[in-house]
Amino acid sequence: MDKDTGDLQQDTLAIRGGYQRTHENEHAEAMFLTSSYVFESAAMAAKYFSNEAQGNVYSRYTNPTVRSFEKRLAAMEGGEQCVATASGMAATLSVIMALLQSGDHVVCSQDVFGSTRVMMDKYIAKFGVSVTYVPLVDIDAWQAAIRPETKMLFCETPSNPLSEIADLEALAAVAKHAQALLVVDNCFCTPVLQKPLQWGADIVVHSATKYIDGQGRCLGGAVVGSATLMEQVEGFLRAAGPTMSPFNAWVFLKGLETLRIRMQAHSANAADLASWLQAHPKVSKVYYSGLPDHPGHLLAKKQQSDFGGVVAFEVEGGQDAAWRVIDSTQMLSLTANLGDAKTTIVHPATTTHGRLSDEARLEAGISDGLIRVAVGLEDIIDIKADLERGLAAL
Ligand SMILES: *Cc1c(COP(=O)(O)O)cnc(C)c1O
Secondary structure: OOOOHHHOOHHHHHHHOOOOOOOOOOOOOOOOOOOEOOOOOHHHHHHHHOOOOOOOOEOOOOOHHHHHHHHHHHHHHOOOEEEEEOOHHHHHHHHHHHHOOOOOEEEEEOOOOHHHHHHHHHHHHHHOOEEEEEOOOOHHHHHHHOOOOEEEEEEEOOOOOOOOOOOHHHHHHHHHHOOOEEEEEOOOOHHHHOOHHHHOOOEEEEEOOOOOOOOOOOOOEEEEEOHHHHHHHHHHHHHHOOEOOHHHHHHHHHHHHHHHHHHHHHHHHHHHHHHHHHOOOOOOEEEOOOOOOOOOHHHHHHHOOOOOOEEEEEOOOHHHHHHHHHHHOOOOEEOOOOOOOOOEEEOHHHOOOOOOOHHHHHHOOOOOOEEEEEOOOOOHHHHHHHHHHHHHOO
8 A cells, every 4th residue: 555645544544554565465564674685787786876766775775664664654644754763862863963063053842851852962062053941831932042043943742741732833933933943752642642743843753662662662763744854864864874673663563553542542541540640639749731720731632632641740758758659559660661551650850850950850840759650551440559559658
């Protein structure tokens, strides 16, 4: 299925988009585990190398399984093209390396994924690209941070772990006015819940490691955007090599087929858990954009089709209390990963956000009593029972 996918509905694209059956008539997608390809003749080899003819040469450049994943995800995001990468971080790195140069400036939301921040501060800075961090939800701060040399606005919405919501339409307007690109990390929502390109973003980056795999097996990432921009990103990838493995692409193709029903199930379990936690006497505060009293609720309702699977909550008693709750659960996996069928639990202040100074951490709202749960697909009865066991330890 490769032709006219533009006419197909979302659920059909997720299942049949991007794949062309081979002459073997396989029903499921074939996996091409090959590092290189043979040429029909010496003359054809010369044509492929000079770009006179398009064809597979080497899997750092193109691979049919990876290509299928790219086409399917591009269709789901509503983008012209997708470039798959070895991880989510490789996606962000490729965007920056391909599209920025020394002297350029980036405005970035302050609570982006930890490694994104390390990459910007420790590595990208070495090449003369400077970054200003602003609060995700403060559009005036984004506007005020713009300089003549600003070339990119980078945000992650909803934020981790407090589910703050960026106004994508407003950010796209700021970016457009500054003639800068708006890049959105759409890992937490996936195209099922949010399509940033629709709201004016130029580029979407993904960690496919999370919900797109959905079962915590493989690392991968992707960049989606216009053909012109993706050509530049692909150029960097071909030269530098952080490409997706065909095996991982095959796993992610499988993941995309069930992504919609999984995201709905994650969201339903998370909404149920958030209301339960909100009513719990030992919980002082719950952060979930699906709750009507969350400051981002109306915005999330406007630009997302559901509220996602990540819930954070606070207990009184700081780190000691939070650790006691976490260590008293038995079923939930104590891991910083998310987007898995298995529910995970983590203490952000001493793990995912442990690198921040105390001051920066508290300013970002990551208190010592905060616990993050990435709600999985187990029966919600068992998830609540395990958290009840945790909270009973207080
Ligand atoms: C995990 C994650 C990344 C990085 O992805 P990797 O696949 O681990 O490299 C980037 N952004 C967000 C929001 C993430 O959760």
